[in-house]
Each structure stands twice: as structure tokens, then as C-alpha cells.
Amino acid sequence: MKRIKLLLTVLITLPFCLSAQKSDKKIDELVFLFVDGKYDKLVYKAQSAMEDDDLRRHPLPYIYCSMAYYEMSKLPGKYSVGEKESEFPNPLKDAQKYLYKFIQKDSKAQKYYETNWYDDFKEYYINIADTSNKMAQFLFLNEKYSKAASVYKAAARGVPADPVLKLWLGINYIKAKNTNEGKLALIEAMKEIDEKFVPSKATSAVLPHGLQLAEELLRSNELYTEADKAKKLVEVFKKYDPDELDKKKMEERQAKAKEAAKDDRVMRQFYSDEDDEDNKDRKGNVIIKDGYGSNGNGTENKDADSKLDEIEKEAEDDGNDN
Template sequence: MKNFSIQLITLLLLTTFGKAVAQDKKIEDLNFLYVDEKYDKLVDKSIKLMDDATYRKHPMPYLYAAMGLYEISKLPEKYSVGERESDYPKPLKDAEKYIYKYVKAEAKAQKYFDDYEPTMEDYKEFFINIADTANKLGQHLFLVDKPRKAALEYKYAFKAIPNDPVLQLWQGISEIKSMNTVEGEKSARAAMELIDEKFEPSTATAGVISSGMLILEEYFTQIGDMEMAAKAKKMVDVFKKYDPEVLDKKKQEEKKQKAKEKDVVMKKFYSDEDDEDNQDLKKGKVIIDQDAKDADKKLDEIEDDFDN
């Protein structure tokens, strides 16, 4: 499956190459580094181009950096990843940040590059892969009782892939579980406005809609919002076809146990240093994660860069 995804993206790179980078050999070099699977060199060269005034507003260095980092995140046996002192401490999260930058740059590219043609539609498969990986990591973190880390993962994923409200739904659920109920309800309610009977889910996140709605049905019932609880219940029925075992409590408990057993492997994808999830939590206390605040600040800075 991995080789198929790489081959598919490589084919896209080659077939859309002319319209995306016809004007520039430096962008062309990034393409060949990706095709040659030299992901570390690809990331380094992409980042250097971002520092060049000529390319700062060009979408492709950000996209190539994201693609390189995503591949690096899947190869912890080859690259130094996952620890604070690693070459790539958080490659998936950094990939999501660069996708966000790419989206911002893509929206204004034709203003700065006359011969640039939009490329976003050509990389749908890549975005689905990112959402799929982020969702799997977010689900894992949620199941092993690290809700703040799960919320942050979903937050970055939704910023990068804003057309998938299921990511926002689980951001809200994770925030609620970590006692950040104000932001959690805001995220969950916003997502539920977009998810109805006619909603067509992505293959990356379809399987977690019903389980998320089941959690929200219970939550909204507890706080007395019966209208939202009824909608959540209805959505469980609509989307349980993607997760037939969602109402099987035994199966759900087994899933949680398996996640705990896999945590040693999954830690390669997230940093566990200074983890304070579920420590000294008091009922009703709102936890504001410093990482989350830093993430918001960084994303705001990115947005300001492209708005100027």
C-alpha cells in the first residue's frame, strides 16, 4: 500500500509537473529529490527555498517539505525522529504545518507568479494520506488516555485539511475529555453543523464518525442539551455502517487494550516528554495546554505572513 501511494503521488508529480513548475529549475530539483526518495535532502532544500525572497510565497516548497516530512514520519528506522534531540522531533506535525502554509500560499500564488496554475486538486491522495495518519495517531492518543495530545494532533490536522470536519469533531471531543470544555464544545458544535445525513465522509475518517457521535450523545445528555444529544444519536445510526462494531462495548474495550499494547511503537510518532495528561485533573477545571497555545501562536504567525 505504501509503495502504491508513493507511485501514485510520483505519477501526479510527473503528469502535473509542467503546469506547476514550468518556470523554475529549482522547483524541478525538488521533484527529482522526491522521486529519488531522498526525503531528508528534499526537506532541507525546500526549507532553504522558503528563506529565499524569490520563493517565499511560492506554494511548492511548502508542499514538497510536507511530503518529505510525511515520508520521514513513516520511516523511524531510517531517520532520527520522535525525540526532542532528534533530527526530526515531530515530522508529522511539521508536515501538517507546511501543508497549512502551502494552502495559504496556493490561494495567492497567481498574484505573485503569472504562469502558476493551481495544484491542490492534483494532490488529493496525499491530503487523504495525511488525514488518515493523523486520525490514526489521534485515535491512538485518545484511547491511551492522552486527550490533550490527541486534541493538538487533531487541531494541526484540521488546520491542514480544513475540508474534513471529522478532524474538528475529534479535536472537540479530545478537548472536552481533557477538561477544556469551552473550546471542546465550540469545536464539536462547529463540526456537527457540517456533518448531517448528506455528509460524504473521507475514507480517512469515515470509520470514527459514529464512535465520536456516541461520545457526544452522552456528553450533551449530561449537560442537558437534548437537541444536540438527539442529533448526535441520529448521526450514530447514519454513520455506523462505517464502523459496525461501534455499539459493541466489548469490542471497543478490546480496541482500547490493543492501543495500549501498541503504545511503545506509536511513541515514535509523538513526544512523551513532560507528559501531564490526566495528572492532577480536577473536575470542571479548564486545562490550557502550553503546546496548544504555542501552536495557535505559530499558526497565527503563518497566517499573518501570507496576509501581508
């Protein structure tokens, strides 16, 4: 009877085991394509896996699809990207979109797979946030606020752990006259940013300026509590400002130069005038044997020349006497 029950258990679980093996094999294929740099094939393979019954709840096809799009966005010469007629017109936007879907799927993964994968890709989140921020900053500086807001919106959804993206989303929303959405984004960002906040290396450089702009926009929209907080935090995070970093580097270089000068003065003491037999009785100009003085005059050499002239003159006089 026990054997029959065991057999029934095996028969019941066998399809699930085979399904798991099949799923693992398909995931491995995605990994190999990514490692081989076949990003265009990876996109299609990952999208196919998303429609598979065995993998439709699995987060990994989404993250690999996102990373493939992201890598192609950096290789416009190799892949058909960036143009309306391209095979992949908006690779960065698609990378952000599938990253967001990955996060959604991964939040439920524990239920189906007894594990999560979010922490396995932290370096990728920094990379895509960095690229997204740089693109959005370019658009912002060119006063294309709506487009900048679009980039920041997708980035903030894909990398929700970085509130600096949300901060700049709010700034660009308000600049683009989408004031209500902008205020909401700024309020949410200011809830997450405080004195203990440690910014990502992807967005730390734009945090001080973002806080300055946020303070102005919040105050002009009568959000005084958030505005006061932003103003206070500018001082806390100004150390991340590139200008401040350059200033700090300059101060460090100046300190090293002063230290080097101090060491040089110490070394000079070993060669003081008191130890210089040629110059111990002189003040001012320094005589260097068989050379020139510090003023460009060879005083000691002048004496030698005079002596030679006297000898030659005596020789001439002797010749005349004869």
C-alpha cells in the same frame, strides 16, 4: 517607434521571465528529490526555497516539505526522527504544520501565479489524515486526551475538508477539561456533518463512535440541538462502523453458504433413491456394493461371507465321508 516600444516591453518583462525560469528550476529540484526518496535533503532544500524572493509566495515548497516530513515519519530506521535529540524530532507534527502553510499560500496563489495546486495533492491529504487519526485514536484510548487533542488540532488545520478530525478534536478537548474549546469544535463539526456528508476513507471508521460520544458530551453541556442531530446521524453512519462491516461480511458469507447448500440439495436430486437399484426397496440404511452400509454394516457382504462358509463346510463334510 513601434520597434522601440517592443524592445522596451521585452526589456521590462525579461527579468520576470528569467525569474520564472529560475523558480521553475528550483521547483523541479524539489520534485526530483521527492521522487528519489531523498526526504531529508528535500526538507532543507524546500525550507531554503521558502526564503527565496522568487519563491516566498509559492505554495509548492511547503507541500513538498510537508510530504518529506511525512515520509520520514514512516521510516524511523532510515532517518533520525522521533526523539528529542533526533535531527527531525516531530516529523508528523512538522508535516501537519507545513501542510497548513501550504493551504494558506495556495489560497493566494491565483493572485501571483494564476493557478492553484490544492487539488493536485488530495491523496496525500487522505494519507496524512489517516496517520494522524490513528495516532490520535491510540492516545485517546490510553486516556491521553490533551496529546490526542494536539494531534487532531494540527490534523484539522492541515486537512480542513475533513470535519471528522474536528469532531474528535472537540471530544478530546472536553475530555481534557478544555470545555469551551471543545464545545466550539463540536459545534463547527456538526455544521459540516449531515445526512448527505460523505466521510473520507481516512476517518469514516471512527465517525459513528465519534457521533455517539459527541451526542453525550453535547447533551451534558446543554447543546440539545446539536446533540439531537448527532444522535440522529449515528444511525445514518453506523454502516461505517467496523463492527457493522464485520456483521455485514458475516451475513454475506452466511448467504453464500445457504446458496451453496441449496445448490448441493439440487445436485443430490440427480442421485435419488429411486435411481439406486441397490437401495430402491430399502428405507433407512443404504447398501454400497463391495463396501459398507451407511450404518457401518456391510449387509450385502455379510450374505457373501455366509455363502462362502457353507461351501467350506460342505467341502469338509465330503472329506470326512471319504
